[in-house]
Amino acid sequence: MWKEPEINANNWPSADQLSGLWVHLMGELSIRTLLYYQAAKCRCWIEQLLSENNMTTSTLVFDKDSGAPYLKSQHNVEMLGLICLEADGFEIVLSTLSVMLNQMREVPLLIQICTKDLTQPEIEGLATQILRRCQELLMPNAYRSNLTLYPTQLDNLYGHVLRTQPDLAQPYTFMYRDGKGKLVISGVAWHLVKEFARQLNASLQLSFEPTASKSVVKSYYTIIQHARNRTIDISSSFISPHYDRNLQLFSYPVFTSSWCIMLP
Numbered sequence: 001m002w003k004e005p006e007i008n009a010n011n012w013p014s015a016d017q018l019s020g021l022w023v024h025l026m027g028e029l030s031i032r033t034l035l036y037y038q039a040a041k042c043r044c045w046i047e048q049l050l051s052e053n054n055m056t057t058s059t060l061v062f063d064k065d066s067g068a069p070y071l072k073s074q075h076n077v078e079m080l081g082l083i084c085l086e087a088d089g090f091e092i093v094l095s096t097l098s099v100m101l102n103q104m105r106e107v108p109l110l111i112q113i114c115t116k117d118l119t120q121p122e123i124e125g126l127a128t129q130i131l132r133r134c135q136e137l138l139m140p141n142a143y144r145s146n147l148t149l150y151p152t153q154l155d156n157l158y159g160h161v162l163r164t165q166p167d168l169a170q171p172y173t174f175m176y177r178d179g180k181g182k183l184v185i186s187g188v189a190w191h192l193v194k195e196f197a198r199q200l201n202a203s204l205q206l207s208f209e210p211t212a213s214k215s216v217v218k219s220y221y222t223i224i225q226h227a228r229n230r231t232i233d234i235s236s237s238f239i240s241p242h243y244d245r246n247l248q249l250f251s252y253p254v255f256t257s258s259w260c261i262m263l264p
Contacts, residue, residue, distance in 0.1 A: 018048055025080065029108060032078040034059045035071075035100075037085070037093060042114035044084035064089075068096045072103045081109040087118060090130055098137040109134070109142040157202040164193055165207045165226070167237035183209070185236075193236045207231050 025031065034057050036050060050059055062068075071079075081101075085093060090113075101107050111130060113123055134142035166173035166185055173187035197204040207226075226232045 018045075022049055025110075029080060030078045031057055031080045033057055033075055033080075035079055035081040035107075036061045037081070037083045037097070038063045039084040039086045039114050040064060041086055042084075042116075044082075044112040044114045046082045046084060046110060046112045049082060062100075064093070068099045070102060071100050075104075077104050077106055079104070079107045081107055083109055083111045085111055085113050085130065087113060087115045087126060090126075091133065094130070094133050094137055094139070098139060101139060105138050106141060107139075109139060111142055154200055157200045159201065159203050161205045162197050162200075162202045162233045163205050163207045163231070164234050164236050165232050166190060167235070169237065172238045173236050189236050189238050193234060196234070 034050065036047065036059060038047070038061055040063060060071075081097065083093070083097065097109075111127075111134075113126055113130070115123065118126065131142060134140070166175070166187070166189070168175060171187055172189040173185065175183065175185050178184050194204060223232075223235045223237070226235070
């Protein structure tokens with residue numbers, strides 16, 4: 001098992017340590033593309049992972065003078081970000097990276113601070129600021145641990161609330177009141193979303209009480225709008241996305257054919 005070496009800004013890892021890190025990353029992640037941010041004033045040892053020995057992946061390189069291309073339309077999430085950050089100006093770099101990885105938030109980031117002027121406690125304090133900023137920019141896979149560098153964060157949400165809203169399109173989702181007047185939601189899509197939340201150990205919550213006038217319209221344009229303004233986290237509905245440029249707006253498109261809905 002790979003063991004994290006004690007490496008700081010002035011102590012570059014050996015070839016064996018780099019090889020061990022790369023093998024560990026390839027075993028833990030599915031990587032087809034490396035996204036490398038190149039600092040202007042200093043170098044990072046992580047750039048050695050771009051050597052010819054690791055050319056099983058393609059590489060995208062950008063710096064402070066580059067644009068911020070939207071990556072989701074051309075790339076999938078089988079990507080690893082290698083980010084060489086200078087102590088000053090890291091806010092701009094992280095904000096740019098957040099734009100590039102919009103709707104690709106699960107892409108893991110390996111961040112190194114390149115500086116020779118800070119003490120180790122100062123570097124650790126700066127690292128805390130950087131990781132906190134990554135969380136604020138919704139880039140949660142930017143941290144490290146001794147064994148699993150990038151654990152799957154959806155394994156257990158520990159009761160975190162998932163906001164949803166049904167579209168009330170029968171028979172997929174429908175609403176009625178039971179004998180005690182309690183609101184009950186049912187239907188194929190609703191049961192699917194409830195099971196999804198249970199598997200993640202999440203709490204399911206309605207964004208607002210669904211009515212004919214306040215429901216998620218059965219259009220993926222409307223659903224994307226609700227997701228962007230954070231009204232919902234997941235929609236309780238079945239939709240058929242069109243084959244056009246907007247398909248990349250979905251995290252995991254699912255295609256199911258040969259369905260036959262039968263009602264008594």
